[in-house]
Amino acid sequence: MDARPYESMPTLPGGLPLLGHWPEIIHDVFGFLERAAERADVVRVRFVHERAVITHDPAMIQHVLQQSPRLYAKSRNYAGMKKVVGEGLLTSEGDFWKRQRKLAQPAFHHAKLRGITRTMASATEDMLARWRTWEDGRPFDLHEEMMRVTLRIAGLSLFGADLDGESREIGAALGVILPWVNGIIQEPFRPPLWIPTRENRALREALATLDRLVYRIVEERRRSDPEHQRDDLLSMLMAATDDEGGGGMSDRQLRDEILTAVLAGHETTANALAWTGMLLARHPEIGARVEREASAVLGDRTPSVDDLSKLELCDRVVSESMRLYPPAWEFEREALVDDVAAGWRIPKGTVVMIAPWTLHRSPRFWDEPARFDPDRFLPERSAGRPRYAYLPFGDGPRVCIGKAFAMMESKLLLAMMAREVRFELEPGAHVRPEPSVTLRARGGVPMRFRRTAPAPFVDQTTSA
Template sequence: MVQAQVLETPTRRQPASPNLIEILALLSRRNLPMTFLRLARKYGDVVHVKGGPLEIFLLSHPEDIREVLVVQHANFHKGQGVQMTSRMLGQGLLTSEGDFHKRQRKLIQPAFHRQRIAAYATTMVEEASRLAQSWQDGAVVDMAEEMMRLTLVIAGKTLFNVDVEREASTVSQAMAVAMEAFIKIGLSPWAEQLERLPLPIRRRFYRARDEMDRVIYRIIEEHRRSGRDQGDLLSWLLLAHDEEGAMSDEQLRDEMTTLLLAGHETTANALAWTWYLLAQHPEVAKRLRQEVVQVLGDRLPTADDFSRLSYTEQVLAEAMRLFPPAWSIDRTAIRDCDIRGLTIPSGARIIMSQYVVHHDPRFYPEPDRFLPERWTPEARAARPKFAYFPFGGGPRLCIGEPFAWMEGVLVLATLVRSWEAELVPGQRIEPEAAVTLRPRYGIRMRLHQLQRAAALV
């Protein structure tokens, strides 16, 4: 087993600045995760870029990241990308700040309680099993699309008790347009200026948002009228209230759109990259199937199996290390502050990239290798906490983290019981840093049905 080296102290506190060519690479935004990684390897844990009013720090030391996300979280707000996102999501959990965010988080948190997630597990397995039954032996599929459709259906059922396939054209088209606009406008360094121009993409974005709103308001209205707990997350939010009362329809709309968007593409990409890695590492795939067969025999998994599927969880954790679906977190300093001896002025932008830290050889020797055994409890304990932060941390930690682990592990266990998938040769597979780290050209795979799960042991 490869041992990680744990850093006791930061290597440098003086920010280092990239040269002009490197700054141009940053601005071109082509393969940003790799550009960040190169900069961090060359300049160390603090990379500083300053030009006019723009000042950016790329922080890659786990202790600095903990400082920003946890210890000094009150000195930071979400970064500029969030402004565009809020055009779509309004004031939902992902985009709101301060006391308002605190109140909403408190209202919504119980909907992600362990028992509630256990209830969603049944839907996760049912839908994965339905997909497994629809696959054809020898067929070629785009695994990224398959996983995206599956997690969207699961999100629709668990969040709204709605068959998203029925609403598919509206919901998935609106989301595709929203994502395109976000990538073209929201992620640009000139987002604010572009937002004011009458670009066709901007018009399409607002049309898509209005269509999606119509569907979501209708679902809220139907739930209110039915007045019963349908076991989904929306039913919970309709009941939730505090001393200030319950949520308005507009607030419910913002939160549900947020959960739908935040909750399905991330998990879909985690699963798609896992299939890609398994196809290249048959020894890991074999061990994974052995665990699944040993724990489940001939039956489908339930929430109770989650803790027993420990190797499955390690496989998923390692896939999210190499391909973190949320590949970077952005913050803006709202006042001058000091991060372990580093002066950060008010208004500076802080970037903390999971992609960079998850590939750091100080914590992950041979960082490009896919080694699920890095996630045994002992190996985990030997690393600083923020050497791995696929779900962020502190008060803005992903609220859906337990949901995502449950979904990832149970979906994987359900599918690998009866199917394996090999990569179609001759295709180009490359990560694209859109909102999530997704495969730019998809992942084409040929499906092979396994005759009897037990035969694998």
């Protein structure tokens, strides 16, 4: 059967002369994606002069991400993020990306992650010890707390640096950077960075803050470990040489990879945990089940890596949370050549939009898709579901390098919190998703502190 022409693809109604669907996606991106999902599995849209396809077809998604990834690159909408993280793993392409990925991959090997479990547990215990000093009923922002603890875990695990003291400064910098990156995507006619507008000046100051942090980490490591004997991501990057055995990474390359790991290594996990807490607060019967599992598996001791496989409900709860609120809620690939995907011709230059936000809520793949139901991830209920109907970490060669790290961290944090804290939203709290670079909760996740255990647990382990 011949491939169907691009021009015969279903088109999303609406759109303006010259601007196409751009005003609609700026005004209500979730509504735009939902309207596209209702129209057809593969829909043609237009943004100013740019051709684009929105796909909810697992076969097309698999083709683009896994079967023919060399035919597609990250779209031009990643240009704003590239101004922040440069040529890090998130934004680089081609042979350079392959080299950097190969260098970083060993730091996320399963054997390495076993040793990181104790770092995760220790940082979480420090957070809980601080919480134990709070009065019952104290208001707090769960998102802010998750950002702080995941930042500390990322720093200690990947770079041997305790970033807890810089958490507020880094959070403030991200509060400037992420809206700016999102604005570049939504408003392509913004003034270039070299023009000293108020927003551009704020961005440069925020980037300078992160640069100072990164270069300090590198300099401290050079002084403390000149032979690169440490067994973490930073040492692997600093010890790397090119294929001919020549010079290693420049300071700029190190900066790009470290900044990418710092941002990606805590921002998405913090968001996922904040949404998880909100969902458990809204569904206290499931929260009680999580509490019982955490107490039964962990008892009163510090978790070890062997406990993680037993936290089956915690695993399903995190998976269901990322189904409803995927941290990477939309991403794109641009066709480098003319291609055929799932029976459709895709002209060179076409942007293929993949939206977990709507893919994860499609009634084609999920029963009662709007309902929070962690047990939908039980094996017997997952049978027959297309693999590419669920993409919390992307897929293919560019699947998130920290996928296993993030799942370990999320389950461990959730179990340790649930053993001591009952998730309860502030009365009247209305938590709304903010479609920024990642899916944050607009204004945070306001909670009330409620204890479930009267006494702290005792560390009875000797190794992770």
